[in-house]
Amino acid sequence: MAEILAALKSVVDALGATVLLPIIIFVIALVLGARPGRAFRAGLTIGIAFIGINLVLGLMLTTLGEVAQAIVTNTGMQRDIVDVGWPSAAAIAFGSSVGLWVIPLGILVNVALLFSGLTRTLNVDVWNFWHFAFVGSLVVAATGSLGMGLLAAALMAALSLVLADWTAKGVQRFYGVPGVSVPHLASAQIVPLAILLNWILDRIPGVNRIRVDTETVQRRLGVFGEPIVMGLAIGLVLGLVAYAGSADAGTVVTKSLQTGMNLAAVMLLLPRMVRILMEGLIPVSEAARDFVQKRAGDREIHVGLDSAILIGHPAAIASSLILVPIAILLSLVLPGNRIILFADLAVIPFVVAMAAPIVNGNVFRMVVIGTVTLVVGFYVGMALSPLMTTTAASSGFAIPANATGITSVVDGFLYIPWVVIRLTQGLGLVGLLLVLGGVAALLLAWRRAPRAMERLAGADEPAPEAALPATVAPGRPLAGRP
Template identity: 65%
Template sequence: MDAVLSAIKTLFDTLGATVMLPIIIFLLALILGAKPGRAFRAAVTIGVAFVGINLVIGLMWSNLTEVAQAIVKNTGVTRDVVDVGWPSAAAIAFGSSVGLWVIPLTLVVNLVLLALRLTRTLDVDVWNYWHFAFIGSLIVAGTGNLLYGLIGAALAAALALFLGDWTAKAVQKFYGLPGISIPHLTSAPIVPIAIATNWVIERIPGLRDAEWDTETIRKRLGVFGEPVILGLVIGLVLGAIAFYNAGDAMTVLAKVLGAGINLAAVMLLLPRMVAILMEGLIPISESAREFMQKRAGGDREFYIGLDSAILIGHPAAIASALVLVPIAILLSIILPGNRVILFADLAVIPFVVAMTAPVMRGNVLRIVIAGTITLAVGFYIATSMAPLFTSAAVASGFSLPEGAVQITSIADGFLWPPFLFVRTVMGLGALGLVVLAALLGVALFFFLRNTKAWEAAAGAPAEATASAD
């Protein structure tokens, strides 16, 4: 069995997302009844779009990471828990005992929930199944029980599908992505926090009236409110903070201007890449709708679950995330009891906050507030979870960075699902898994009972909300 599981994992690792995703989309489109030619073109277009998205994200990642690390270095602050970044966390997850099982396990969970009408999402974002394996690997590290880890990973997959369904209508309307959901455990967990934050803001005079959405900013600031210029300005400010002492005047100027231009490029190019993605998604979405009308009498919807990378090109999401970078560094310095120093994963902040944008109607100020709260709580979660994170890393053969006593990652180490799952199972054992399943079942029951209200709370306009299956 291990050989079969290893072969499946090797196949996906070798071909990579840019090759496997078009194949999966092509096969899915054929199953949904699309004509072969149309399905093939849509699949290739989606694959090309993801190549473009990944190239632009790579540009953002390299530049934002360099800027953030320079800012951290300038503070002179050191901590004993080092942020190693999500690629390291993913390697730890897939290298764990749970990692071999996570792909077939998640597919089984997804198909069973679809058959039972307990989800509308088919999660084809196989490469982000590592989030489920990560939670499972931490459970194994904390309990020494592989079965607990596998059940925990399965429940994490079910949670992701639930969050994807809950937020789908809001994401589709705000981002213009018909038929798509985002069952992503780096991005979706912030939604309950954003809803609570928005509720509080609505009750604070003055703050509730502050309109800082990108359209209002554009009207007030003119050309300086355009996304590309906004990216340039934010990049120049961050570059100046990061590189003011990088060398002689010419070196400083080059680095600051480079940061500005590169982040301006991200603000301009990411939406263009998502527009190409839409060319491929629309035929698939139409085929899914026709398929459901024929097979389910038109009373059921079907979503394709994708990576949250397709969201972060929105001006409100990326602008808020760039503002949150220095805020995150400041929090790491001033929060009492925090042991985490941010280093490799500051560029993941756009992914963390992207799904707050529909809840906040694109209001940058509100997104920043929700992001600040999430990060502040996250530092304490990361400090608490660092010993287990480190144990799981060592068990999977990961080498700790020089000078690091323990490690973490913003992508998963800062967020509430791993903390909730791991601490519950460590504290209650098998009963903890029952408690988690019960909590998820209760949430799903109330969601299916009053779907429109839940979707509206997540940011979906009234006309976009779905009826329960």
């Protein structure tokens, strides 16, 4: 059995997400009843779209990484816990004893909950099962029990599906991605915190009237409020902050202009890539709807995708770019902080994107929510660092020189893994049963009062017209497309 699982893991690692996803989409579309030619084209289109998304994300991550490194160098920060980035966290998770089992385990949980009618999301984002393995591997490090780690990973797989169902309508409404949900644990974990903070902000006089969204800015400023110009302006400011004082004036100007142009390109190209993705996803959504209607009446099925499809929205990018220097400032001023941020600063868009539907794209509120999330994350990161460092060492990961520990914003800063691990560490199996009870309670609340839960997650606001993909006209059904 171990050999089979190792072979499956090696195939997933070798193919990568951009090859594996089209194959999965093709097979699923065929199972759902789509014509072979249409299923093949859908899978191919979605794979191409993700390649495009990854290329644009690579540009953004490289640009922000250079900015972050320059700011850190200028401040002279020295800390003993190093942010090694999500690629390292994913490698550690997949390289652990839980990582060997997590793909079949995640698929089993998804199939069981979907066909029992408890959840509605078909999670095709197999690569991101590493988030479940990450939690499970830290539980193993805390308890020494592989069984406990596998149970924790299964619970995280279930929780991601419940959160995806809960937020699906809000995500579809705000981002204009019909038929999609986001079972990405690193992104969905902000939802409860965002709902609470949004409720508090609504009750603070003066603050509750502050409204900064990209559509309003564009209307008031005309061409200067367009997303590409906003990207240019924010990039210029970030470049000046990062490089001023560390180079001659000519280099500062050059670097700032390059940063501005790169971020302007990201603001334009990411939404275009998402539109291509939606073009490929439409046949799968239609086939899923028809398949379910024949067997279960009007029950909806959502296709679960990576939150990368969300971060092209101007509100997500703008708030994230503002949060980069805030995150570095927090690392300087937070009492007792031992973490130096570096590799994962550029993934802040993934952390805050799911807050956008809840605040209807209010960038001011997204920045406030993101700041609080980061503050919590620093202390969670310090608490989880010893376990993450132990797991990394057992997975063969080399700890950076001059560092006593490692962390990452994704997933080392997330409060949900911290809660699960602390409960398990303190109470053993009872702690995991409490986690199971929490997941069941959230699922029960969702099933008993779906409309109330959807309102909390931002499903009832008017849809921003700019968010709708070019392939779907406002107010038009998906049916009838060739």
